[in-house]
Amino acid sequence: xxxxxxxxxxxxxxxxxxxxxxxxxxxxxxxxxxxxxxxxxxxxxxxxxxxxxxxxxxxxxxxxxxxxxxxxxxxxxxxxxxxxxxxxxxxxxxxxxxxxxxxxxxxxxxxxxxxxxxxxxxxxxxxxxxxxxxxxxxxxxxxxxxxxxxxxxxxxxxxxxxxxxxxxxxxxxxxxxxxxxxxxxxxxxxxxxxxxxxxxxxxxxxxxxxxxxxxxxxxxxxxxxxxxxxxxxxxxxxxxxxxxxxxxxxxxxxxxxxxxxxxxxxxxxxxxxxxxxxxxxxxxxxxxxxxxxxxxxxxxxxxxxxxxxxxxxxxxxxxxxxxxxxxxxxxxxxxxxxxxxxxxxxxxxxxxxxxxxxxxxxxxxxxxxxxxxxxxxxxxxxxxxxxxxxxxxxxxxxxxxxxxxxxxxxxxxxxxxxxxxx
Amino acid sequence: xxxxxxxxxxxxxxxxxxxxxxxxxxxxxxxxxxxxxxxxxxxxxxxxxxxxxxxxxxxxxxxxxxxxxxxxxxxxxxxxxxxxxxxxxxxxxxxxxxxxxxxxxxxxxxxxxxxxxxxxxxxxxxxxxxxxxxxxxxxxxxxxxxxxxxxxxxxxxxxxxxxxxxxxxxxxxxxxxxxxxxxxxxxxxxxxxxxxxxxxxxxxxxxxxxxxxxxxxxxxxxxxxxxxxxxxxxxxxxxxxxxxxxxxxxxxxxxxxxxxxxxxxxxxxxxxxxxxxxxxxxxxxxxxxxxxxxxxxxxxxxxxxxxxxxxxxxxxxxxxxxxxxxxxxxxx
Numbered sequence: 210x211x212x213x214x215x216x217x218x219x220x221x222x223x224x225x226x227x228x229x230x231x232x233x234x235x236x237x238x239x240x241x242x243x244x245x246x247x248x249x250x251x252x253x254x255x256x257x258x259x260x261x262x263x264x265x266x267x268x269x270x271x272x273x274x275x276x277x278x279x280x281x282x283x284x285x286x287x288x289x290x291x292x293x294x295x296x297x298x299x300x301x302x303x304x305x306x307x308x309x310x311x312x313x314x315x316x317x318x319x320x321x322x323x324x325x326x327x328x329x330x331x332x333x334x335x336x337x338x339x340x341x342x343x344x345x346x347x348x349x350x351x352x353x354x355x356x357x358x359x360x361x362x363x364x365x366x367x368x369x370x371x372x373x374x375x376x377x378x379x380x381x382x383x384x385x386x387x388x389x390x391x392x393x394x395x396x397x398x399x400x401x402x403x404x405x406x407x408x409x410x411x412x413x414x415x416x417x418x419x420x421x422x423x424x425x426x427x428x429x430x431x432x433x434x435x436x437x438x439x440x441x442x443x444x445x446x447x448x449x450x451x452x453x454x455x456x457x458x459x460x461x462x463x464x465x466x467x468x469x470x471x472x473x474x475x476x477x478x479x480x481x482x483x484x485x486x487x488x489x490x491x492x493x494x495x496x497x498x499x500x501x502x503x504x505x506x507x508x509x510x511x512x513x514x515x516x517x518x519x520x521x522x523x524x525x526x527x528x529x530x531x532x533x534x535x536x537x538x539x540x541x542x543x544x545x546x547x548x549x550x551x552x553x554x555x556x557x558x559x560x561x562x563x564x565x566x567x568x569x570x571x572x573x574x575x576x577x578x579x580x581x582x583x584x585x586x587x588x589x590x591x592x593x594x595x596x597x598x599x600x601x602x603x604x605x606x607x608x609x610x611x612x613x614x615x616x617x618x619x620x621x622x623x624x625x626x627x628x629x630x631x
Numbered sequence: 632x633x634x635x636x637x638x639x640x641x642x643x644x645x646x647x648x649x650x651x652x653x654x655x656x657x658x659x660x661x662x663x664x665x666x667x668x669x670x671x672x673x674x675x676x677x678x679x680x681x682x683x684x685x686x687x688x689x690x691x692x693x694x695x696x697x698x699x700x701x702x703x704x705x706x707x708x709x710x711x712x713x714x715x716x717x718x719x720x721x722x723x724x725x726x727x728x729x730x731x732x733x734x735x736x737x738x739x740x741x742x743x744x745x746x747x748x749x750x751x752x753x754x755x756x757x758x759x760x761x762x763x764x765x766x767x768x769x770x771x772x773x774x775x776x777x778x779x780x781x782x783x784x785x786x787x788x789x790x791x792x793x794x795x796x797x798x799x800x801x802x803x804x805x806x807x808x809x810x811x812x813x814x815x816x817x818x819x820x821x822x823x824x825x826x827x828x829x830x831x832x833x834x835x836x837x838x839x840x841x842x843x844x845x846x847x848x849x850x851x852x853x854x855x856x857x858x859x860x861x862x863x864x865x866x867x868x869x870x871x872x873x874x875x876x877x878x879x880x881x882x883x884x885x886x887x888x889x890x891x892x893x894x895x896x897x898x899x900x901x902x903x904x905x906x907x908x909x910x911x912x913x914x915x916x917x918x919x920x921x922x923x924x925x926x927x928x929x930x931x932x933x934x935x936x937x938x939x940x941x942x943x944x945x946x947x948x949x950x951x952x953x954x955x956x957x958x959x960x961x962x963x
Contacts, residue, residue, distance in 0.1 A: 503727045525735040526752045
């Protein structure tokens with residue numbers, strides 16, 4: 210911007226314009242707010258120059274109100290503070306800092322909008338150098354606008370505490386027989402590689418497999434923010450390719466179901482011992498010294514909810530019981546969480562498929578080298594990158610963007626837009 | 632195809648195991664064998680070998696993906712071990728625990744070796760339940776005698792589940808093999824080192840009780856004694872009968888005419904009384920804890936305990952619903 214500032218000292222066409230520009234830069238907002246209070250909510254000037262924005266007019270309204278309140282608090286804090294109680298001061302400080310998280314990027318955004326207006330003026334100037342400079346600057350400012358908008362959106366969205374914790378990932382073979390099991394193995398490989406990239410820890414809770422063919426596998430993924438990333442993987446993944454077992458080269462379609470549950474590590478899920486029924490393999494006969502059995506399978510059923518979990522991964526019944534309890538806790542937590550979520554909002558975000566396991570979320574077409582996510586209608590032509598985990602991030606990023614937008618759009622009840630909790 | 636290639640696939644192994652164990656358990660056991668062979672016979676050399684072989688022939692070294700895929704395959708040495716293991720399991724009925732050489736038990740990890748009795752899950756269950764009880768009582772140091780200790784599972788299971796300085800356990804067994812194995816297990820589970828000792832001792836000998844008593848005050852006797860009757864022994868699976876020590880299974884008292892399998896339980900009740908456990912103040916903890924074979928032995932065991940001064944007895948069932956443990960208390 211420095212080059213342009215130097216140029217700005219050149220006399221512009223009319224003094225009037227100078228006044229108008231400076232007016233917009235400094236006090237335009239409060240003036241505008243006063244005049245448009247009764248009419249349709251309007252976007253800040255210059256925002257139309259930024260192209261399609263994710264922030265609707267309603268949200269801008271609310272943000273303006275928040276900015277006004279924030280300024281009021283600032284005035285209070287810098288004004289006469291002698292008469293205030295200590296706790297009032299603390300409260301004001303807390304409100305100011307939490308509102309600041311939204312208002313500061315918003316004010317920055319407004320500044321960027323006004324810079325855009327100036328640059329528009331530049332673009333229609335006579336000097337070609339000036340025009341070129343303006344074009345470059347405009348590019349940079351547009352990028353900054355996108356960043357600022359994302360900051361605001363992030364600060365506005367309600368935080369789901371489950372998203373920052375680990376997750377339990379279940380992959381099950383669907384229709385397609387052996388080919389579905391092989392595809393399960395491929396999906397597992399994809400997630401393993403992706404977890405390696407993200408430096409997450411994977412632990413197999415239970416696995417039902419024969420070599421590369423996996424009928425069902427349950428993994429525990431530990432790391433920060435794991436659930437927030439993997440939650441979009443829930444649903445039915447469909448593959449269209451020539452199976453390894455195929456002799457005639459025909460393309461087959463098979464499916465695998467993935468379910469992702471938040472890992473209820475620190476959440477207080479109260480499970481009463483009396484509500485559990487624990488079944489173990491019963492030797493037909495006397496047991497004890499009479500029999501040497503290696504079957505230590507455990508099935509735990511939570512009677513009130515009917516959720517039942519089985520585990521025969523380890524050689525010790527105690528270890529199997531512990532693993533089954535972990536998965537049971539996760540399932541109960543997910544149940545509880547989705548119930549609360551449903552109560553909190555009328556319409557669930559349709560990107561996170563849970564419950565309804567028949568939702569097709571993604572298709573992997575090997576012949577066309579294409580991966581398509583049906584929820585956002587996004588296609589990518591890189592099967593190999595996808596299946597070795599490197600390209601998965603791209604799809605997840607797109608899903609995350611769409612998810613945030615949906616959340617924002619569904620905040621019809623504007624009491625939802627409140628300063629974020631820290 | 633060359634026969635050697637066909638030999639090294641999982642499918643024939645799985646088929647053999649399925650004939651003996653059924654499909655689900657065959658998969659589990661093969662998985663455990665595979666996990667074991669990967670740890671016991673490491674193949675790091677193969678990766679280096681492959682790299683140097685390629686470079687020697689002026690070929691590019693194997694890529695990271697190739698080495699990863701190759702590391703998941705078994706080497707020929709590992710395949711040979713797997714084939715032998717499955718053969719032993721199916722043809723000679725060798726127990727899986729003897730093949731793998733280990734068995735987890737509570738918080739401890741135990742070595743297993745023929746003919747010492749393999750720890751059962753029922754024993755693990757009551758040992759952990761007893762340790763919960765002891766922990767809750769939080770008394771001072773308890774002096775515990777673990778009779779017929781075998782691999783040392785009861786002693787080590789208790790010691791690993793309880794905080795230090797809360798128990799001192801002496802495990803005894805008539806078999807030299809068992810004592811040797813128990814000592815190896817003690818070295819393997821360092822957590823129990825201060826709390827446990829093992830000794831070869833024949834509890835049927837004269838003067839054993841006074842010898843033990845001279846060592847100090849005892850608080851509890853626990854045991855998984857032999858309780859299989861001679862008739863039942865004839866009907867046992869070859870997994871057990873051909874491989875595990877008969878002395879650990881059948882109480883060998885020639886006077887035991889009634890074939891109840893309880894003779895050793897009776898002897899333990901007598902021993903407990905001789906050690907003074909039926910005297911003194913009453914506590915919340917049991918004095919005598921003995922595993923039994925089922926409902927047919929409950930009355931006999933309780934009677935033996937009552938006869939020796941343990942006026943309150945309790946019975947625990949295991950998770951399969953069978954009467955598994957009889958506990959004797961001394962209440963005043």
